[in-house]
C-alpha cells in the first residue's frame with residue numbers, strides 16, 4: 001500500500017491536503033481531500049441576536065461575504081415573516097448580481113484564465129495572470145482590475161462595506177440609495193454587460209476555437225455522473241437570489257423541486273473522521289460512499305450544476321450562450337467538471353444583464369426600502385446561490401429573536417464529495433502500476449480548480465499554477481520518492 | 487467543598503460613605519472576615535467595569551462595589567452611573583460563566599458598618615460554597 | 629541595499645483580510661517594488677520549509693491575520709516570530725480574536741458535538757468525529773491538526789510588535805500602516821498602525837448631530853427601526869459603538885445607516901474593549917431607578933455579541949469560564 005500526499009495549493013497550505021492511496025499493484029484505491037478547518041459558527045451563533053447574523057456569518061468567508069450576508073438577511077425575512085417592499089428586493093438582487101459578476105469574472109481571468117487562455121500545456125512561468133495579460137492585451141488586464149474596483153466600490157456605496165456588508169435587515173435594507181449610487185449603478189451596469197460579452201468572445205476565440213481544449217473538457221478524467229442542484233425561478237430558469245431548489249438526476253430528469261423550508265427532507269450530511277468538512281448528500285438516496293451514478297446520493301453545485309438543474313437563463317444573451325454550450329457538448333446534463341468554466345462565463349453574462357435590468361429599474365431609486373417586522377420570530381430558513389453553489393441558512397430563535405439553533409450548509413461543502421471523486425478519478429486514470437505521471441499534477445489541479453473551491457473560504461490565488469507535491473510511500477510507510485512541481 | 491478555601495474578595499469602596507463605614511466597623515470592633523481587599527475610590531461612579539474584570543482576572547473570587555445611597559453621592563449622579571454600569575456588567579459576568587453571587591453592588595452609608603459586615607459575611611459564605619474561580623485552570627479546560 | 633523581506637500568513641481567517649490586501653489594487657504593485665515577499669500562502673509558492681531555512685530575524689516584518697484556533701497555526705506563528713524582526717497582527721481576528729472568537733463562549737466539546745452529531749442535517753449514527761489520526765487503510769494514517777481548546781489572539785501566543793485594526797482593515801488603513809513601517813520612523817512597540825488615535829465619532833459625518841451629552845430613554849435593536857441616516861444613530865437608541873471605537877475606517881457602517889459594531893477595536897489605554905463599551909453605553913441610559921434601568925438595558929439580550937463581537941478572546945476573561953471541577 002502506498003500513500004501519495006498532495007499538499008496542494010500554497011494558498012491552501014494549512015487549509016487543504018489531498019491524499020491518494022495506492023494498492024500494491026500501484027493503482028489508486030482511494031483519494032482523500034482533507035480540510036483541516038473548523039471554527040464552529042453554527043454553535044456560537046447560539047445566543048446571538050438574530051438580526052446580527054447577517055454581519056456575523058459573512059465572517060465565515062471574506063471572499064463571498066455577500067452570499068452569506070444575503071442568505072442570512074433572507075433568513076431573517078423568513079424568521080420575522082416580513083416581505084421586503086419590492087424596491088428593497090430589487091436593490092438586494094442588484095447588489096447580489098454585481099457581487100456574482102465580480103466574483104466570477106475574477107475567477108475566470110485570474111484563476112482559471114491561465115489554464116485556458118494561456119493554455120494547459122504552456123510553460124508554468126506563463127501560466128499566470130501575467131501570461132493572461134500578454135495573451136489578451138494589457139488594456140484587458142487593466143480593464144479587469146478597474147472593473148473589479150468599480151464594482152466593489154459600488155457595492156460599498158450601497159451595502160456599507162465590501163468585505164462584510166452591513167445593509168441587510170429583516171424586511172428590507174438599512175437605507176435608500178443615494179442619487180450618486182443610482183447614477184453610478186446605471187453607468188457601471190452598461191460597462192458590465194459590455195465586459196461580459198467581451199469575456200464570452202475571449203472564451204470562444206481562445207478556448208472554443210481550439211479543439212484540444214474542447215477535447216480536454218470532454219475527456220473522461222473530468223467526468224462524473226452526479227445529481228445537480230441549483231435555485232430556479234418559476235420558469236425553471238437560473239436565479240441567484242431567489243426561487244426554489246431544484247435537483248436533477250444524472251440523466252437530467254427532475255429529481256426534486258422544493259422550497260428551501262423543506263431542505264431537511266432532501267439533504268443530509270455525512271461525517272468522516274479524517275477531515276473537518278462534512279459531506280452533504282441526498283437523504284432519500286443515502287450515503288453510498290465516494291461513488292458516482294444515479295444510485296449514489298452525491299450531488300454537486302456551482303455554475304455547471306446550476307445550469308444543469310435549470311431549463312435556461314432569464315436574460316437573452318445568457319440564454320443564447322446557454323443553448324450554445326449544450327449544443328456543443330451534446331445536450332443536458334453536462335457531466336464534465338471543466339465545463340464549469342464555460343458555465344461560469346454564461347453566468348457572468350446573466351449577472352451583468354440582470355444587473356443592468358435592475359439598475360435601470362426606477363424602483364432602485366425608491367425610498368420605500370423597508371417593512372418593519374411585527375411577527376414573533378420562531379424559525380427562519382433562507383437560500384441563495386453563492387458563486388460556488390447553493391447556500392442555506394437555518395435559524396431557530398426564542399420569541400425575542402435570540403438564536404437557539406443554527407444550521408449552515410455552505411456551497412463548497414456540497415461539492416466536497418464530488419471533488420473527492422475528481423481527485424480519485426484523475427489518480428486512477430493517471431497512476432498506473434505505481435508510475436506517477438507528471439500530468440497527474442496538472443489534471444488534479446485543473447479538476448480541483450474548476451469548482452473554485454473555497455475551503456478555507458480563502459481568497460483567490462494569483463499564480464496560474466498550484467504548486468503540488470506528491471509523496472510516495474511504500475507498504476511499510478517509507479518515503480520512496482517525492483515529486484515537486486515548483 | 488474544600489474546607490480551607492479562603493476566598494479573596496475585592497471591595498471597591500467609595501471614599502465618602504462606604505469606606506467610612508468600613509472604618510467604623512473596624513473602630514467599633516465589629517468582626518468582619520479578613521478576606522476582603524479594600525480599594526478606596528473617590529466615588530462608585532469611578533469604578534469602571536474594566537476594573538472588576540481585571541480583579542477577577544487577577545484571581546479575585548468575588549467583587550463588591552460599595553457606594554453612597556442614591557441621592558447621597560458627593561458627585562450627584564456617580565452612584566447612579568455605577569448602578570447603570572453594574573446592571574449591564576452583571577449580565578456580562580453571567581455570560582462569562584461567573585456566578586452572580588460573586589459580584590455585588592451595595593449602597594452602604596458612612597453609618598452602616600453593620601450593613602457592610604452583614605453583606606461581607608453573606609458574600610463570604612456564598613463564595614465559599616461556590617469554591618474558587620480558578621480562572622487559569624478554566625482556560626486550559628477544553 | 630536589500631529590500632525589506634515581508635511574510636504574510638493566515639490562521640483562522642475568513643480570507644477577508646487577504647482580500648483587503650488585494651483591494652490595495654494598483655498600489656500592490658508599489659508594495660511589490662518596495663519589498664520582497666518571501667512567504668504568502670494565499671498568493672505565492674513558498675513553503676513553510678522555505679521559511680524554516682531562513683536565518684532567524686531575517687524577515688523584516690510578518691503580517692499575520694486570523695486568530696489562533698488550530699495547533700498548526702500556533703506552530704507557524706511561532707516559526708514566523710523567530711524569523712522576523714517585527715510581527716504585526718493584521719485585522720481584528722489576529723489582534724483580538726475577531727468574530728470567530730465568539731466560539732470561546734462554548735467548549736471544544738460542545739462545538740464538536742453540535743457540528744458533527746447534533747446539527748439537523750447530520751446523519752451520524754456511529755457518532756464519528758474528526759480525529760487527529762485516522763487509520764484509513766492498513767498502513768495509512770491521515771492526520772489533522774488539533775482544534776485547540778480556545779481561540780487566542782496572536783499576542784497571547786507570540787510577542788506582537790504592532791497592530792493593524794479592522795475587520796478587515798480598509799485598503800486606506802493598510803496603506804497608511806505600510807507607509808509608517810517603510811518610513812523607518814517606527815512608533816513605540818504595541819502601537820496601532822494606520823488608524824486614528826481618536827474615536828470613530830471624531831470622523832463620523834453625523835457627529836454634528838450628536839449632543840454634547842447623549843442620553844437615551846429606549847434601546848433599539850437594529851431590526852426594530854428604520855434609522856434616520858442623517859442623525860447620530862446613538863441618539864436614535866441604537867447601540868452605536870463609535871464613541872469607544874478607534875476611528876480610521878471612514879465611518880463605513882454609519883454611512884449605510886447601520887451602527888458601528890466596533891471592528892476597529894479599542895483606543896489606547898483600554899484594557900478590555902467590551903468592559904469599556906459597557907461602561908460607556910450603560911451610563912447614557914437616562915433612568916435613575918433600578919427597575920427602569922434594568923428594563924431599558926434588558927433590551928440587550930446578547931451583551932457578548934454586541935459588546936465583545938470582535939474581542940472576546942482578548943478580554944480580561946478570554947471567554948466563558950468553563951466549569952472546572954470545583
Ligand code: SF4
Pocket residue numbers: 059062163640641642643644645646693694718719720721722726727728794795796797
Ligand atoms: S479580521 Fe475580519 S476580515 Fe480579517 S480574517 Fe478576521 S473576520 Fe476575516
Ligand code: SF4
Pocket residue numbers: 828829830832833834835836838859860861862863868869870871882888
Ligand atoms: S455615536 Fe455613532 S452615529 Fe453618533 S456620532 Fe458617533 S459614530 Fe456617529
Ligand code: SF4
Pocket residue numbers: 795828873874877878879880881882887888889890891892893
Ligand atoms: S463603523 Fe465601526 S464596525 Fe463599521 S467598519 Fe467602522 S469601525 Fe468597523
Ligand code: FES
Pocket residue numbers: 500501502503528529530531553554558559560561562564565
Ligand atoms: S461619592 Fe459615594 S458613590 Fe459617589
